[in-house]
Amino acid sequence: MKGNVIVGQSGGPTAAINSSLAGVYRTAKDRGAKKVYGMLHGIQGLLEEKYIDLSEHITNELDAELLKRTPAAYLGSCRYKLPEIHEDREVYEKIFAILEKLEIEAFIYIGGNDSMDTIKKLSDYAIVTGFKTRFIGCPKTIDNDLALTDHTPGYGSAAKYIGTSIKEIIRDSFCLEYSKGLVTIVEIMGRNAGWLTGAAALAKGEDCAGPDMIYLPELTFDLDNFMERIKDLLAKKTSVVVAVSEGIHLADGRYVCELGTSVDFVDAFGHKQLTGTAAYLANYVAHEIGCKTRAIELSTLQRSASHCASRVDILEAYQVGGAAVKAADEGDNGKMVVLKRLSDDPYQCSTEVKDVHKIANDEKLVPREWVNEEGTYVTDEFVTYVKPLIQGDVSPVMVDGIPRHLYKPH
């Protein structure tokens, strides 16, 4: 490379997004980039000319290793949706003026669906205006809902955390016995896609029966049928553990969490803000059956628990970061790096690039055939798919009993 590179992070945090940042930095440096800039809070920060020179922060190999182990977006993130070019050309002119000033050859954006929309629009604009900067997307989302890639960095670590935590919750739930039994509802992220919720099945093994039921948001949720199943389970065992997606909804389209309290908040992309699915169901079960219930939300812990990261995930995140820089350096533009699985066992996976126009704003859902007929559990195919992605650990660098992260001055 002859020019400079700029990299940004966008969308929700993950345990692996900083490993991609480390991969971008390392490969850019190896390929001769003079400067590697980091946008602070993505494209939104760039518009305010907020960026840093990454060499001042990643000063040695230990810093790079710490960065790989640091959860959440090191550079800060944003949920900024670029206007259409015909709606507000000024925004584009401003961005490209900054890129020109910084002599940016490659613009790498690490993010999910909404972030790939940014790459799409910027690369379109560059092609139309003859601008030389190349725009490459680097996949990232715990939701695993990006199209055309076998899976998405960030998902494996979240899945490992979910499997581990659900297993510990199940153990805990069998300790104390309650006269009418105990029902634990665990709420897992994933508005429309059930990849994370399905990972609850990873708790199942020779030493654990796994959760009793798993409800994904892809299928309609039937409250009466759910209650019947809970009653049947309580007739057979003292503790019932159910994993539900935050996005489960009734046949009429209402989210389960909306049944309890009114939800008015809508985020910048027009998505409804969801909370309280587990709380609603736990209260409902307690009221109907009179048994003890617990509602557990895995909350932001599931996306930021780098102390429980998957080695496969962290390494692949690093790899796609490097592949994004390589693609830009070799002349690609308006592409996203994807992971292509070659085999399950032994697990082998390589990278490719795909046209970002075919990825942006699309959502990959769990296939219907990977959920059982009753809609209450994922199939073995699902588990075979996810298992390679949670293998191996990345030992945290422990300092004084607590994992160390790469420090960033605010």
Added chain:
Amino acid sequence: MKGNVIVGQSGGPTAAINSSLAGVYRTAKDRGAKKVYGMLHGIQGLLEEKYIDLSEHITNELDAELLKRTPAAYLGSCRYKLPEIHEDREVYEKIFAILEKLEIEAFIYIGGNDSMDTIKKLSDYAIVTGFKTRFIGCPKTIDNDLALTDHTPGYGSAAKYIGTSIKEIIRDSFCLEYSKGLVTIVEIMGRNAGWLTGAAALAKGEDCAGPDMIYLPELTFDLDNFMERIKDLLAKKTSVVVAVSEGIHLADGRYVCELGTSVDFVDAFGHKQLTGTAAYLANYVAHEIGCKTRAIELSTLQRSASHCASRVDILEAYQVGGAAVKAADEGDNGKMVVLKRLSDDPYQCSTEVKDVHKIANDEKLVPREWVNEEGTYVTDEFVTYVKPLIQGDVSPVMVDGIPRHLYKPH
């Protein structure tokens, strides 16, 4: 030892309680116990003659290592309060008939305040009736509220999990910027004692500013003062993270969680069931300030996260289990094993035994001088006290990407 040993687990689960069970088993076997029985669900199960022969479950050294790494009570637990002897002598006669039949020389009960009450009553009864079984308590509680012991096994691992998770939550909270800021309220267990909530301060270090405020249940909570401080913090920074105990309450005695919804449920020991403190405060802040808020309950994960256990804690739990058997074998009765700290740095700790009458039903709270004057943070003395207890890790035995536990047939 010439006779047999029986061991039970009681009260809430922890990540270390099974390590004490492993210590009891190993030491009993080493000292010549013929049989080591495990009560299923503590004294409540024993009354129904539910127990197992532990040699059938801990068959080799690997089983013992897995047991140390298995969260929650392997034998099952209970919250059964023995009646006073004069109230219901029959219960005692039944228990002692079972102990006689099983030729029990030592009765070890692993638990907290309420469980030590069981040891007290049973040893009193044995002394009065001339029964030869010796009763020894083995301390266990994540709450760390047992009297006369420097600290309690189970606390260190919970504290390590809390410090680690709060640090990850803080990192996550700085990713996305909101126009009016983000306030995250993290709710931590501990009804009356703030030892767990104070452990949130462990997140603070060279690479993390730590939570902004920490509210323990020992002090009165002032909602107006809290709101003023939140406003001041939001004027200076984009993300504010506050750790609160589930047991914080107003000057008039009402729990904060009671302000939002009515709480009628009372457990077997007459304790009120608490939930929703973080949810109430997050809603209140959102309503008053209009900023984005998040409520996170660490829930049962904080007591069962053996994947993040402290090595010091797991080893000490094992040690007190062994010390309990040794005490019984050497003739002690009606005692509890306690940990005595000899020095902070290097950390040194030994075991002793103390009269259980001085421990049962008592609660050790965080001293007032270990909280700052404003009541909004713990002091350095608190951190110096807890830090040695979270040192070192116990690598989980990972099988197929998930920690392995010792299997127990139900």
